Amino acid sequence: MSSSLVLSNVTILEGDNLSPVNGYLVIKDGKIEKISEGFPPSFSKDLKRSIIIPPFFNAHTHLGDSRWKELYIGKTQNEVVGPDGLKHKLLKEAKEDDLIMAMRNSIRSMLMSGTIGFCDFREGGLAGLRLLKRATISQIRSFILARGNTFDECIEVLREADGMGMPSLDFLPWQELVKVARETRRLAKIFSVHVSETAEAERKSIRERGEGELSVALKLRPSFLVHGTHSSREDLRKAKKKKVPVVFCPRANRLLSVGSPPISQALEIDLEFWLGSDNVCVCEPVMFDVLSSAWECVRLDNPRAGSEEARRLLISATVSPSKFFLKEGGIKEGKDATFVVLARRENLRYVEDIYAGIVNRADINNVRSFFVCGKEV
Numbered sequence: 001m002s003s004s005l006v007l008s009n010v011t012i013l014e015g016d017n018l019s020p021v022n023g024y025l026v027i028k029d030g031k032i033e034k035i036s037e038g039f040p041p042s043f044s045k046d047l048k049r050s051i052i053i054p055p056f057f058n059a060h061t062h063l064g065d066s067r068w069k070e071l072y073i074g075k076t077q078n079e080v081v082g083p084d085g086l087k088h089k090l091l092k093e094a095k096e097d098d099l100i101m102a103m104r105n106s107i108r109s110m111l112m113s114g115t116i117g118f119c120d121f122r123e124g125g126l127a128g129l130r131l132l133k134r135a136t137i138s139q140i141r142s143f144i145l146a147r148g149n150t151f152d153e154c155i156e157v158l159r160e161a162d163g164m165g166m167p168s169l170d171f172l173p174w175q176e177l178v179k180v181a182r183e184t185r186r187l188a189k190i191f192s193v194h195v196s197e198t199a200e201a202e203r204k205s206i207r208e209r210g211e212g213e214l215s216v217a218l219k220l221r222p223s224f225l226v227h228g229t230h231s232s233r234e235d236l237r238k239a240k241k242k243k244v245p246v247v248f249c250p251r252a253n254r255l256l257s258v259g260s261p262p263i264s265q266a267l268e269i270d271l272e273f274w275l276g277s278d279n280v281c282v283c284e285p286v287m288f289d290v291l292s293s294a295w296e297c298v299r300l301d302n303p304r305a306g307s308e309e310a311r312r313l314l315i316s317a318t319v320s321p322s323k324f325f326l327k328e329g330g331i332k333e334g335k336d337a338t339f340v341v342l343a344r345r346e347n348l349r350y351v352e353d354i355y356a357g358i359v360n361r362a363d364i365n366n367v368r369s370f371f372v373c374g375k376e377v
Contacts, residue, residue, distance in 0.1 A: 004028045005374070006044035010341075011354065012052045016319050016330040018311055020354055025052060027337040030374035035333055050368055051342040051354065053314070054330055055116035056287035057321035060226050060247045060276025063120050063135070063285070064091055064128060066102035071281035077198060077256040081279055083167070091123060096131060103135035106280050110140060111377065113286045113364040114340035117141035117325055119276075121165035121192075121226070125153055129161055139377050143325055145190055151176040155183060163190025163223070168201070169213055181220040190223045192247075195231070198258045202230040211235075218242055224324070226276070229253050229261045233269070236262065240271040245324070251293035252278030263294055264301035267309055274321040275313075287317050291359040310355035336373045343368040 008024035014035055023037035024044060065071065065087045072080045081087050091099075110118060122128050122144050129146040136142045145165030148154040151172060158164055164184045166172075172180065184191040195213040196202045205213040214228050214235040224245040228236065231246075239246055248261040266273045275294055277285040294313050298305045322328045331339050342348065342358070343366050351357025370377045 004033065006040045006042065007047050007052070007341075008040050008044035010047040010050050010052055012331060013054070013314075013354075014331050016315070016323075018053070018314060018319070018330065018355070025331075025337075027371070027374045030337055032331065032333050032335055032337045035331070047341060047368070049344050051344065051348070051358070052331065052339050053114075053342060053358065054318040054322065055338060055340050055370070055372075056110075056114050056317050057274070057325060058110060058115050058118040058277055058285055058287055058290075059224075059274035059321045059325075060249055060278055061106075061118050061120045061285050062123075062279040062281075063103045063106050063118075063132060064099065064123050065279055065281035066106040067094060067098055068281045072256055077258050080256065080281065087279070087281060088123065091128075099131055100135045102280075103132060104137065106285050107135060107137055107140060107142075110285050110287075111137070111370070112367065113288060114367050114370055115140065115285075115287055116322070116338065116372070117143065118285065119143040119145065119190075119321075119325065121167070121194075122146045122161075123167075125149065126157055126160065129157060139372065141326060143190065145192060147171070151180065154180050158184060158187065158189065161189070163192065165190075166193035168194055169205070169216055177220065181222070185221065191220065192222050192224050192226055193217050193220065194226045195228055196235075197227040197229050197253070199230050214239060214246075218244060224274070227253070227261065229259050231262060233262070233265050236265055236271050237269055240269055243272070245272040245274055245320070247274045247276045248294065249276045249278040249290070250297050251290050252282045254293065255282050260297045260300065263297050263313075264305070264309075267298065267312060272320060273316050274324075275317045286364060288363045291317055292361075295356075295359045307353045307355050310353065310359045313359050314355055338372050340370050341368040342366040 005027040012021045024040045026034040125148045143162045145163045146157045146161040148157045181191045195217045212235045214231040226247045228246045319330045347361045
């Protein structure tokens with residue numbers, strides 16, 4: 001006979017809009033049977049005013065460079081992760097077992113910080129793709145966008161990968177890039193590309209193509225785009241019109257000294273965006289850190305940004321990417337009981353606003369438990 005687990009004295013951020021419900025949640029047979037305000041009529045587990053939120057989804061990672069943390073110190077972005085950057089040289093020389101262990105450690109960091117899945121842009125062709133597959137663990141969903149060094153290699157890699165993740169618009173000749181994107185769509189897989197990460201790349205695109213990289217990339221009909229750090233408001237409007245989300249990586253962008261992404265502009269025009277941590281050689285793949293960095297970007301651009309902007313940031317790190325990758329959304333009755341319980345430790349005890357408190361102050365130490373389909377991970 002199945003039994004229920006009742007979690008009470010808790011604030012549940014319910015649904016796709018993360019509406020707060022102060023009450024209790026009932027789990028039965030791995031599903032959320034009930035969400036209600038107040039106190040439960042029967043025995044329950046008192047969570048002492050904890051907060052239940054949807055799990056994070058890290059929409060852009062590079063786990064391959066997990067072996068070399070703080071690689072960026074004293075170097076420019078191009079020197080670290082550019083086409084001829086130190087990262088790529090080290091990857092070619094590294095031992096497979098070292099890479100697998102380092103990537104698995106990064107994946108565990110994500111799991112411990114309440115992340116249910118990630119999307120990785122994996123270097124190294126088929127070999128690199130297979131190494132990351134060996135590093136993955138069952139409790140977390142992985143989406144691996146790989147690539148080859150030539151058109152033929154890309155097509156070969158595409159058969160085993162979840163999609164194609166291009167490092168730039170210059171990685172292949174344009175017509176070959178078009179063919180790769182078309183083949184990816186034919187296979188119903190994910191196609192994405194880095195755009196406008198640096199001011200230099202954006203200026204070059206405008207000079208040589210007559211428009212910004214994001215606008216050029218939209219012609220490839222991508223599933224989503226990554227960075228857009230130096231994209232114009234007009235380019236962002238084009239992405240919104242074509243319903244193409246953009247993944248912002250504020251913490252990595254700033255640590256690599258390439259700038260802050262236009263998150264405030266995305267909020268103003270209501271462009272769907274997600275958040276990612278980017279290279280592990282630059283920062284840990286922990287979404288709490290990414291959120292706080294995104295909040296700093298928003299507040300820097302808009303001193304009147306408040307609860308609503310914080311709520312939308314939290315949605316961009318949880319509900320929105322989950323809908324795309326996992327076909328899931330927010331916490332609702334009848335859905336899988338998959339969520340994160342945040343304890344109100346010292347840093348969250350006196351927050352005036354629950355959304356701003358989470359995006360600005362919560363960290364991995366607040367993760368009290370992580371439920372996946374009704375079971376604690």
